[in-house]
Amino acid sequence: MRFVLPALLFACSTPPEEPPPIRGAAPAGTPYEPTFRRLTESQYRHAIADLFAVPGEPSDGTAIVLPANLEPDVAVDELLSLGSAVTTISPYGVEQYETAAFQVAEQVLGDPASWAHLVPCTPTAVRDDACARQVLEPLGLRVWRRPLTVAELDALVDLAGTSAETLGSFEEGLEYPLALLLQSPYFLYRVEIGENGFFTDYELASRLSFFLWDTVPDAALLEAAAAGELTTETGLAVQVDRMLADDRARAGLRNLFTDLYKLYRLDRISKDPAIFNAYSPELKASAREETLLGIEHLVFERDASYRELFTTRITFLDRGLAALYGVKAPARDGFGGVQLPEELGRAGVLGHASLLMLEAHAVSSSVTKRGVFVRTNLLCQEIPPPPADVDTSIPEPSPDAPTMRERVAVHLQEPVCAGCHRLTDPIGLGLENFDGIGAWRESENGAQIDASGDLEGYTFTTPVGLGHAIANHENLGKCLVDRLFATAVGRSPGRGDPLLEWHEEGFENEGQRVLWLLRDLVMSPAFRQVGEVR
Amino acid sequence: MNRRTLLRGVLGGTAVGLGLPLLDCMLDTNGTALASGGALPVRFGLFFWGNGVVPDQWVPEGTGTGWVASPELAPLDPLRSVITVVSGMSMRLPNIHPHSSGAAGILSGAPVLVDNPSSFSAPSIDQIIAAEVGGNTLYRSLQTASTDISGLSFNGPNSKNPAESDPYALYERLFGPTFVEPGGTAVVDPRLGLRRSVLDAVMGDITTLQGRLGASDRTRLDQHLTGVRELETRLARLQEDPTDLEACVSPDAPLPSFPDLEGRPQLQERNRAMAKLLAMACACDQTRVFGHYFTEPINDVLFTGASAGHHDLTHNEPGSQPEVHAITVQCMEAYAAFVEEFQAIPEGGATLLDSCAILGATEHSLGRTHSVDDLPLLIAGSACGQIVNGVHHRGVGQDNVSKVALTLVRACGVLLPTFGVDDAQTSDGLSEIEV
Numbered sequence A: 001m002r003f004v005l006p007a008l009l010f011a012c013s014t015p016p017e018e019p020p021p022i023r024g025a026a027p028a029g030t031p032y033e034p035t036f037r038r039l040t041e042s043q044y045r046h047a048i049a050d051l052f053a054v055p056g057e058p059s060d061g062t063a064i065v066l067p068a069n070l071e072p073d074v075a076v077d078e079l080l081s082l083g084s085a086v087t088t089i090s091p092y093g094v095e096q097y098e099t100a101a102f103q104v105a106e107q108v109l110g111d112p113a114s115w116a117h118l119v120p121c122t123p124t125a126v127r128d129d130a131c132a133r134q135v136l137e138p139l140g141l142r143v144w145r146r147p148l149t150v151a152e153l154d155a156l157v158d159l160a161g162t163s164a165e166t167l168g169s170f171e172e173g174l175e176y177p178l179a180l181l182l183q184s185p186y187f188l189y190r191v192e193i194g195e196n197g198f199f200t201d202y203e204l205a206s207r208l209s210f211f212l213w214d215t216v217p218d219a220a221l222l223e224a225a226a227a228g229e230l231t232t233e234t235g236l237a238v239q240v241d242r243m244l245a246d247d248r249a250r251a252g253l254r255n256l257f258t259d260l261y262k263l264y265r266l267d268r269i270s271k272d273p274a275i276f277n278a279y280s281p282e283l284k285a286s287a288r289e290e291t292l293l294g295i296e297h298l299v300f301e302r303d304a305s306y307r308e309l310f311t312t313r314i315t316f317l318d319r320g321l322a323a324l325y326g327v328k329a330p331a332r333d334g335f336g337g338v339q340l341p342e343e344l345g346r347a348g349v350l351g352h353a354s355l356l357m358l359e360a361h362a363v364s365s366s367v368t369k370r371g372v373f374v375r376t377n378l379l380c381q382e383i384p385p386p387p388a389d390v391d392t393s394i395p396e397p398s399p400d401a402p403t404m405r406e407r408v409a410v411h412l413q414e415p416v417c418a419g420c421h422r423l424t425d426p427i428g429l430g431l432e433n434f435d436g437i438g439a440w441r442e443s444e445n446g447a448q449i450d451a452s453g454d455l456e457g458y459t460f461t462t463p464v465g466l467g468h469a470i471a472n473h474e475n476l477g478k479c480l481v482d483r484l485f486a487t488a489v490g491r492s493p494g495r496g497d498p499l500l501e502w503h504e505e506g507f508e509n510e511g512q513r514v515l516w517l518l519r520d521l522v523m524s525p526a527f528r529q530v531g532e533v534r
Numbered sequence B: 001m002n003r004r005t006l007l008r009g010v011l012g013g014t015a016v017g018l019g020l021p022l023l024d025c026m027l028d029t030n031g032t033a034l035a036s037g038g039a040l041p042v043r044f045g046l047f048f049w050g051n052g053v054v055p056d057q058w059v060p061e062g063t064g065t066g067w068v069a070s071p072e073l074a075p076l077d078p079l080r081s082v083i084t085v086v087s088g089m090s091m092r093l094p095n096i097h098p099h100s101s102g103a104a105g106i107l108s109g110a111p112v113l114v115d116n117p118s119s120f121s122a123p124s125i126d127q128i129i130a131a132e133v134g135g136n137t138l139y140r141s142l143q144t145a146s147t148d149i150s151g152l153s154f155n156g157p158n159s160k161n162p163a164e165s166d167p168y169a170l171y172e173r174l175f176g177p178t179f180v181e182p183g184g185t186a187v188v189d190p191r192l193g194l195r196r197s198v199l200d201a202v203m204g205d206i207t208t209l210q211g212r213l214g215a216s217d218r219t220r221l222d223q224h225l226t227g228v229r230e231l232e233t234r235l236a237r238l239q240e241d242p243t244d245l246e247a248c249v250s251p252d253a254p255l256p257s258f259p260d261l262e263g264r265p266q267l268q269e270r271n272r273a274m275a276k277l278l279a280m281a282c283a284c285d286q287t288r289v290f291g292h293y294f295t296e297p298i299n300d301v302l303f304t305g306a307s308a309g310h311h312d313l314t315h316n317e318p319g320s321q322p323e324v325h326a327i328t329v330q331c332m333e334a335y336a337a338f339v340e341e342f343q344a345i346p347e348g349g350a351t352l353l354d355s356c357a358i359l360g361a362t363e364h365s366l367g368r369t370h371s372v373d374d375l376p377l378l379i380a381g382s383a384c385g386q387i388v389n390g391v392h393h394r395g396v397g398q399d400n401v402s403k404v405a406l407t408l409v410r411a412c413g414v415l416l417p418t419f420g421v422d423d424a425q426t427s428d429g430l431s432e433i434e435v
Helices: A041-051 A091-110 A112-118 A129-144 A150-167 A170-183 A201-212 A219-226 A233-245 A248-260 A263-268 A281-301 A306-310 A319-325 A353-358 A367-378 A409-413 A415-429 A463-471 A474-489 A498-509 A514-522 B003-012 B071-082 B100-108 B125-136 B167-175 B190-210 B215-238 B267-283 B310-316 B322-343 B402-411
Strands: A035-038 A189-192 A314-317 A336-339 A453-455 A458-460 B043-048 B083-090 B142-145 B154-156 B289-293 B356-361 B375-380 B392-400
Touching: A041 A248, A091 A112, A091 A170, A091 B190, A091 B215, A129 A150, A129 A170, A129 A219, A150 A170, A150 B190, A170 B190, A189 A201, A201 A219, A201 A233, A201 A248, A201 A474, A201 A514, A219 A233, A233 A248, A233 A514, A248 A263, A248 A281, A248 A474, A248 A514, A263 A281, A263 A353, A281 A306, A281 A314, A281 A319, A281 A353, A281 A514, A306 A463, A306 A474, A314 A319, A319 A353, A353 A367, A367 A415, A409 A415, A415 A453, A453 A463, A458 A463, A474 A498, A474 A514, A498 A514, B043 B125, B043 B322, B071 B083, B071 B322, B071 B375, B083 B402, B100 B125, B125 B289, B125 B402, B142 B167, B142 B267, B167 B267, B190 B215, B267 B289, B267 B322, B310 B322, B322 B356, B322 B375, B356 B402, B375 B402, B392 B402
Parallel strands: B043 B289, B043 B356, B083 B392, B142 B289
Antiparallel strands: A035 A189, A314 A336, A453 A458, B083 B375, B356 B375
């Protein structure tokens, strides 16, 4: 589902320039050790949908039903993508993979259109090794993202044969090699080890597709790998440009920002409907979609600076969000693009209900949570945990302290608290015009809310002003580079890595355009070279 | 045989590797054992709730058998003869990460990981026990929750056993089509054998791949291999006739869903549904180890009657915190309801609970300050007569909480010389609650 904005919204944007094919030489860096990442739940679901999509039929991921529960992903250093490189799978998770594998196999092999697509031959007997081989060789390549060895293919064909004989059916017999392909570590993990210090063509195909598309390589990418093109500069560039122009790059971008902003947490928060009348569980899903559509629009439709994500009044609303924000719904059904009126006082992603309700309590806003989010996830500044054994309570509202500003003043006076709260609370206070689900308010307990403050010397008086302060913060662009670099290579980059700094400078010089950055990162030596296995 | 004497002798010397048989309830109170002639196993359970208590409302007056239920322990008063209350114990490691350090220290005796504070650095108590006794049953352990959370069961660093929070999904897993009641015969299905062949091949792939990976990734795949091997063993057992267990019957299916009501989760209902299933899983000897997470550390759950989320209230409710107190009472009601489901199943002339030790724990005492002193702890069941029930033990001088864990680990038949690391390490159990 894509949304076309009214033409007036584009009046101020310039058409995107073609990025230069290859930029100057990268500084020498120490290659990162190989990673061994398990597919995230999102990648697993995308992979199944893409692997078994039938040409000519909708491939929106609804075709194949998967179990509701798979092993949950864990964030490490704030990213699920980094957690996937260090966490293990539990016995229950293994069991869930087995259930899912057979569930997929049964659906895929039981559907006539899907069968016709996967099985190019007519079996001549219950056991027909030649026909099984014709099915499993191309399927194995796509599922494992590399050609199968002779021994691997022989074993799969034999499993198909013995299963068919046991069950008296060629069709049912195929379920077992298919379930094996889907339970094997060659599918569930990304085996990226490299040869002679460089990732191989097939490894690069996987790295590209999971980073840019959040799914498995398509046929064209595997063909490019087979032809040895991905290990050449120009061959790689051709594929990267093709991939970034493909709709799947939107799914990839949505995944990157869902991880970066931890939007997946929206599934787990709850709000008190007695306090927030406008709240409903559906509002959470709408709020997430607003943010993802906004990012998609900024990156793909406008190719605009990342800074603008924090200042733009363009956004995408459905009826529920429009009512929450106090504007006319831009579309009768679903989402529509809208430019929020300036007098509304709401702009940028920090005016989105998604982040405002995530960084809040069940019944109220939270200046500290909002401040920690901006510092940690947008500016990559480390905020230590609060010391234990300290009374963390703040005073109740009172005539002397009606708004949060007066109440959290105690944080800023206690020396043990002030060190960190001086960093977080002034940011959160700048967003106090938004309540715990993101609705606007002028006052709290009868007193006018004062949203003024300053961020590293940049003063502001409103939430919109805070957005500009963040947009102009020197860490904003660097932080995005750091986080996307980490996701691309599967490891937190070392501070002072000359390659990281090279990408940071490039991003800044190129006007903080995210598409440019994605391309720059996958063309990078950091993405193509690999250190020794330890 | 005096088991404790034997353990002491062993642990005092060097023969830690001595193969003591899995501790079973040798005989029931009537001098008979199970209908099948076997002995009852000891079961370990954890019931965890998040965000602590209001200590001056939780700690009971009086010690020994004469304790008087405090306001927060009132829901447990009817169960006093089958529970043990422990207070006055301390988590002795640095309390660096509020909530996380306490949870890891109490449940594993070790700190959280430096580079990932959401993970323990050592196995949690349930997995220490499961590693020894879990191989005897279909499931090494079961992990469940009353809210949509992943729990605190760790095999080691970055290796969690996530909890199931959907009672119906747990029911399907344990008592679905593959379940056969005692006295029945295993279903003959060639598909089980084929699924096992697939798993054998998966194990082959894992082993081959391990040779190409670095040490830490090999270890990660070891964990994967363990999971596949357990599943393969489970499929093999499904092909065998079930053991004759007197207390094992197929339970009723729980409700298919427990939607929030008025924006508040149906915690108590989910809790009871999970307890019924876990109790029957034990009675059917599908597992001997479980962890149940009523709520988790830092949870901001909207409890019935509360004006804000739990965590929010622990920090921001002024004065004596009547709302936090009321929530703690609800947590204790949940523990009581949980334990009652084990007590409701007769087994070996007594109840299922008698063979259990169900540790009730939370990550700290007073939520407002994250204090890890004077920790609230509960044990339900006597682990086949090894734990003194009916008493309140109050530790002196902020005694080491690891002693409680070591007592429980040993009661479950695991010969562990010490529990915990650094200042949390102990080689002694809490002898005052050991029979």
